[in-house]
Amino acid sequence: MQTKDDSLIDRREAAKYLSVSPGTLAVWDCTKRYDLKPRKIGRAVRYRRSDLDKFIEQQLRR
Template sequence: MHDHRHDLSTHRLLSCREAANFLGLKESTLATWKSTKRQYLPVVEVGRLARYRMSDLLDYINNRMQGSNFPQD
């Protein structure tokens, strides 16, 4: 049987603050990544608000763990 709660939690949209806290970064670092495209992290635009999908954050972490070190603030 498939657990749909897992699907909902991974597709949840997080605010910039929530995403930064989850990644262990400052909000300003996340904003810099978004504006300069220094790091690829998909952003969902909801009006003028930037939101981050939990599944994208998890993918980002998994990809960084397989390659080089996680970027520092």
């Protein structure tokens, strides 16, 4: 069973959550700049909210 933090969200929602554009997320995924662990479901890209939270925490520690 998934918790709310493990829910999958699309690129548009993930970008809004991180306060960046969807294009920025696409570039980060393509260049592997940050390991946001995107999941591909068919042609759709999804992100776990918990992975985005970990990314935010890592950025705050810098």
